Amino acid sequence: MKRLNQLILTCAASALVAVNVQAATLKLAHELPTEHPVHASLAWFAQQVKQRAHLRVKVYPNGTLGNETGLLQMVQNGTIAFTKVSAAPLTSFAPDYKLLSLPYLYKSDTQYHQVLDGPIGEKILASSKDSGFLGLAFLDAGSRSFYTSKPIRTPEDLKGLKIRVQNSSVSIDTIKALGGTPVPLPYGELYSAMQQGVVDGAENNIPSYFSSRHYEVEKVYSYDKHTMVPDVLVVSTSVWDSLTDEQRKVIREVAKETVKQQETNWNNYVEKSKKALTANHITFVQSDISKFQAAVKPVYDKFRKENPSLVGMLDDIQAQ
Numbered sequence: 001m002k003r004l005n006q007l008i009l010t011c012a013a014s015a016l017v018a019v020n021v022q023a024a025t026l027k028l029a030h031e032l033p034t035e036h037p038v039h040a041s042l043a044w045f046a047q048q049v050k051q052r053a054h055l056r057v058k059v060y061p062n063g064t065l066g067n068e069t070g071l072l073q074m075v076q077n078g079t080i081a082f083t084k085v086s087a088a089p090l091t092s093f094a095p096d097y098k099l100l101s102l103p104y105l106y107k108s109d110t111q112y113h114q115v116l117d118g119p120i121g122e123k124i125l126a127s128s129k130d131s132g133f134l135g136l137a138f139l140d141a142g143s144r145s146f147y148t149s150k151p152i153r154t155p156e157d158l159k160g161l162k163i164r165v166q167n168s169s170v171s172i173d174t175i176k177a178l179g180g181t182p183v184p185l186p187y188g189e190l191y192s193a194m195q196q197g198v199v200d201g202a203e204n205n206i207p208s209y210f211s212s213r214h215y216e217v218e219k220v221y222s223y224d225k226h227t228m229v230p231d232v233l234v235v236s237t238s239v240w241d242s243l244t245d246e247q248r249k250v251i252r253e254v255a256k257e258t259v260k261q262q263e264t265n266w267n268n269y270v271e272k273s274k275k276a277l278t279a280n281h282i283t284f285v286q287s288d289i290s291k292f293q294a295a296v297k298p299v300y301d302k303f304r305k306e307n308p309s310l311v312g313m314l315d316d317i318q319a320q
Contacts, residue, residue, distance in 0.1 A: 133234045144205055
């Protein structure tokens, strides 16, 4: 009888959570400004989920509910339903994501999309389920390069410079291998950190460099394109489990369509950003990529030694 009562209570609690999710407005929060192309893509996602899954989703941009780390924690405990997070910090919760921060991992943009849209990408997205969230889709975030007050043409130009990085062991190892001093900092603190000399520069894609107005502080953007770390749209496991099978199916469909929407938004914004940055007298430098590729070989040696369970996937990626 006692077990029966516990079962009834458990079922009742699950039903209550499901009812609450159906009635509530689900929150989708992120740290980027509203003019960023990722925000436009997430707003489109929210609109489509409302229309097709009949779930209300409200988007909170600009870090109004917290920074990336805090938002991910809120997703884990079910306080918010969705967030966008770079793949780099997800390595703390699901080791498979470490692969995506490796420098010069892909031979081309085509290979990048083949990996993320294929079986390897699906495996990585599903790997965080036990950590309280699931990946729904990879959103294109372009390539990351350095911006500082001077040109970075070779790794030697990074020596003595403090460079802001994402909180990822692979990202930190990459900057060290290139001769810089990595400084992990929240994205929202970077503008003032550069102003105050806490760091000498950072590394990111063109849309983030422009939309965050970081170009007002560091005026030289050097194209070394050391990584292509995607953004990830994630959903709270507890929220996900409370949805119906049909709602989950629709959300997955919308997430896949959002990937295409993001490609369009991203490419358009890159062109807009480049024109505006040129008008603001930003200097663009073409780095000697071959020298950067040679310098990061120790990163791969260390990765293979410390992550034997991921070597198979790495070999599969490099064989494509």
